[in-house]
Amino acid sequence: MSNYNRRRFLKAGGALLAAGTLPISLVELAFGKERKQNFTFAYVSDSHITHVRGNQFVRNWDRGLIRAVAETNLLDPKPDFIFYGGDIAQLGKPEEIDHGLEILSGLHGDVHYVMGEHDYYLDLGEHWRKRLGPDHYSFNHKGVHFVVLNSILTFDDWMYDKWSSGEERMGQMARLDNPQGSPFMVGEQQRAWLKKDLDAVSKDTPVVVFSHSPLQKIYQGWNFWTDDAEQVQALLKPFDKVTVLYGHVHQIQYNQIDNISFHAAMATAWPWPYPSSYRQQAAHVPKLTVDMNRADPFFERDATGWQFINLDTGNVDVSYVLPDNSNRVVAWSDAAGHPVDTRYQAEADRIPPQTHY
Numbered sequence: 001m002s003n004y005n006r007r008r009f010l011k012a013g014g015a016l017l018a019a020g021t022l023p024i025s026l027v028e029l030a031f032g033k034e035r036k037q038n039f040t041f042a043y044v045s046d047s048h049i050t051h052v053r054g055n056q057f058v059r060n061w062d063r064g065l066i067r068a069v070a071e072t073n074l075l076d077p078k079p080d081f082i083f084y085g086g087d088i089a090q091l092g093k094p095e096e097i098d099h100g101l102e103i104l105s106g107l108h109g110d111v112h113y114v115m116g117e118h119d120y121y122l123d124l125g126e127h128w129r130k131r132l133g134p135d136h137y138s139f140n141h142k143g144v145h146f147v148v149l150n151s152i153l154t155f156d157d158w159m160y161d162k163w164s165s166g167e168e169r170m171g172q173m174a175r176l177d178n179p180q181g182s183p184f185m186v187g188e189q190q191r192a193w194l195k196k197d198l199d200a201v202s203k204d205t206p207v208v209v210f211s212h213s214p215l216q217k218i219y220q221g222w223n224f225w226t227d228d229a230e231q232v233q234a235l236l237k238p239f240d241k242v243t244v245l246y247g248h249v250h251q252i253q254y255n256q257i258d259n260i261s262f263h264a265a266m267a268t269a270w271p272w273p274y275p276s277s278y279r280q281q282a283a284h285v286p287k288l289t290v291d292m293n294r295a296d297p298f299f300e301r302d303a304t305g306w307q308f309i310n311l312d313t314g315n316v317d318v319s320y321v322l323p324d325n326s327n328r329v330v331a332w333s334d335a336a337g338h339p340v341d342t343r344y345q346a347e348a349d350r351i352p353p354q355t356h357y
């Protein structure tokens with residue numbers, strides 16, 4: 001990031017920080033100074049709008065999304081577009097999707113959406129697609145190839161044959177540690193589409209992939225997991241610069257697998273606990289190669305805030321702005337060969353939970 005841009009971001013960040021808790025992510029992509037292609041987009045995710053009865057919705061989740069919309073509209077510089085990372089709804093009800101989209105319609109600018117499992121498993125995405133169109137597509141913007149995938153599909157028999165109603169199916173998929181659950185996957189059809197889509201893209205074009213679930217295997221019990229992640233990663237392998245941005249996990253998460261950098265978005269609804277609290281589980285596959293520190297798992301807004309990303313060198317540096325903590329910078333380390341948290345990565349430097357404030 002140039003000093004000029006960094007100053008502009010810090011200025012914008014200061015103004016927004018003063019506005020309160022920030023459940024949004026601001027992303028800057030800057031691929032090579034000579035191209036003069038720097039641009040930003042905002043990332044809002046996981047609102048889980050929950051219908052109670054009649055015209056009543058769970059207020060906290062409404063407020064999180066309303067605030068994200070208001071603060072996104074205040075961003076300076078204005079983002080080129082907004083990305084929504086999935087889980088508009090809690091139980092996939094048309095009322096929830098419609099109410100969420102009504103709030104999101106206040107955004108100034110184009111919005112791209114990815115399908116979340118909470119948007120999908122009641123009616124297998126029918127209402128979402130009716131409102132928003134295809135669930136996988138690609139587009140180019142200022143020299144970057146963006147791909148949107150529906151990563152929350154699962155086995156046909158689980159989707160079509162196992163349950164007596166859509167409500168039952170949605171309820172099963174919404175549970176954590178559910179032995180009746182089923183892993184997410186992109187699926188053969190979309191992988192074939194992705195291969196064809198990427199065949200037409202030159203290998204030095206930066207590629208940014210949006211998914212809802214991580215396109216890596218982190219924790220199967222909570223479906224922080226995509227079953228065919230390795231096959232999708234293999235399709236992305238020929239490219240010089242690949243970043244996968246995902247929602248679903250409601251927390252800051254970063255990782256490096258071969259040429260692919262991974263970054264999660266924060267939720268506007270609630271944070272999930274961080275990996276340190278589930279990494280010892282038997283189901284954890286040690287694919288999460290970068291250890292992380294959580295500020296405070298009991299602070300309800302801990303996983304909210306925003307981030308901006310600099311891809312100036314082809315490696316991703318991220319500055320996370322948290323509401324009540326100092327900024328955290330995650331920067332590429334040549335020595336480590338993956339992103340590191342510049343302040344907290346060393347075990348001895350970590351701040352124990354509850355002593356942050």
Ligand SMILES: [Fe+2]
Nearest residue numbers: 046087248249
């Ligand atoms: Fe979610």
Ligand SMILES: [Fe+2]
Nearest residue numbers: 087116117248
């Ligand atoms: Fe999700």
